[in-house]
Amino acid sequence: xxxxxxxxxxxxxxxxxxxxxxxxxxxxxxxxxxxxxxxxxxxxxxxxxxxxxxxxxxxxxxxxxxxxxxxxxxxxxxxxxxx
Amino acid sequence: xxxxxxxxxxxxxxxxxxxxxxxxxxxxxxxxxxxxxxxxxxxxxxxxxxxxxxxxxxxxxxxxxxxxxxxxxxxxxxxxxxxxxxxxxxxxxxxxxxxxxxxxxxxxxxxxxxxxxxxxxxxxxxxxxxxxxxxxxxxxxxxxxxxxxxxxxxxxxxxxxxxxxxxxxxxxxxxxxxxxxxxxxxxxxxxxxxxxxxxxxxxxxxxxxxxxxxxxxxxxxxxxxxxx
Numbered sequence: 243x244x245x246x247x248x249x250x251x252x253x254x255x256x257x258x259x260x261x262x263x264x265x266x267x268x269x270x271x272x273x274x275x276x277x278x279x280x281x282x283x284x285x286x287x288x289x290x291x292x293x294x295x296x297x298x299x300x301x302x303x304x305x306x307x308x309x310x311x312x313x314x315x316x317x318x319x320x321x322x323x324x325x
Numbered sequence: 326x327x328x329x330x331x332x333x334x335x336x337x338x339x340x341x342x343x344x345x346x347x348x349x350x351x352x353x354x355x356x357x358x359x360x361x362x363x364x365x366x367x368x369x370x371x372x373x374x375x376x377x378x379x380x381x382x383x384x385x386x387x388x389x390x391x392x393x394x395x396x397x398x399x400x401x402x403x404x405x406x407x408x409x410x411x412x413x414x415x416x417x418x419x420x421x422x423x424x425x426x427x428x429x430x431x432x433x434x435x436x437x438x439x440x441x442x443x444x445x446x447x448x449x450x451x452x453x454x455x456x457x458x459x460x461x462x463x464x465x466x467x468x469x470x471x472x473x474x475x476x477x478x479x480x481x482x483x484x485x486x487x488x489x490x491x492x493x494x495x496x497x498x499x500x501x502x503x504x505x506x507x508x509x510x511x512x513x514x515x516x517x518x519x520x521x522x523x524x525x526x527x528x529x530x531x532x533x534x535x536x537x538x539x540x541x542x543x544x545x546x547x548x549x550x551x552x553x
Contacts, residue, residue, distance in 0.1 A: 252429075256429070256474060257429075257432075257499070259429070259430055259431070259432055259433070259434050259472075259499070260430060260434060263434055306383070306387060306388075306391070307383070309384055309387070309420070309427050311419075311425075311426060311427035311474070311475070311476075312427045312429060312474050
């Protein structure tokens with residue numbers, strides 16, 4: 243089994259109202275050093291390892307997990323180190 | 326006319342849609358068609374109601390788009406049959422790529438449930454011929470994710486091709502160009518966030534949605550019923 247971590251964020255230039263609300267709250271708490279906040283989604287897929295994990299995950303992202311009109315996705319595959 | 330009201334797990338506007346069609350048009354048959362159904366080929370018009378299909382998990386409409394019935398809905402839409410998606414139905418049409426663009430959370434992050442001004446921008450579709458261009462309607466909205474987003478090229482195309490059918494009278498949720506409803510290129514698929522099926526009776530606040538449903542029926546009748 244492997245873990246695949248998928249991160250989905252709004253594309254550059256797409257207004258992020260959630261991020262803005264969080265940023266304003268941080269400023270209100272005194273954390274003036276935070277200029278922008280982006281809010282996105284993290285999905286962890288526990289799946290069986292295989293030769294084409296990367297291309298399968300990319301298909302999943304394109305087809306369902308992300309909306310390519312407004313969202314970008316990145317992912318990384320976490321494999322247990324063999325001892 | 327045979328009308329299909331598609332029911333997804335989590336649909337909640339289906340009864341209102343059914344009511345609008347049965348009590349205010351002469352559509353002969355109105356059926357609830359479950360999301361598991363394989364085909365809607367037998368129907369003349371297809372209605373995707375509002376609600377929270379599949380709990381809006383992941384994104385509004387993202388999971389419903391892959392419901393078994395959607396394959397046939399997409400095929401019938403591409404044949405030119407009228408397809409109306411309201412609210413969550415609109416979101417599903419976007420996810421299914423029957424309409425361009427995407428929905429984001431409302432600008433102020435608030436779920437909004439009130440009656441708003443809606444302008445008729447195109448009174449020359451099979452849904453809106455009973456309205457007048459520039460007419461201002463009062464129609465309820467009820468959504469948290471109605472902030473319509475598309476890139477500039479898409480927006481310019483929508484404008485140039487007269488595919489923006491409804492706009493809000495003011496900036497209610499941050500939508501590009503105050504868009505409240507758009508059609509596909511052929512004009513037979515309409516997605517809109519406001520709920521015309523909840524504006525059918527003056528006693529409930531507005532009857533401005535009524536002509537949309539009567540016109541879909543009229544559009545069908547003019548094509549299929551021979552009058553002597």
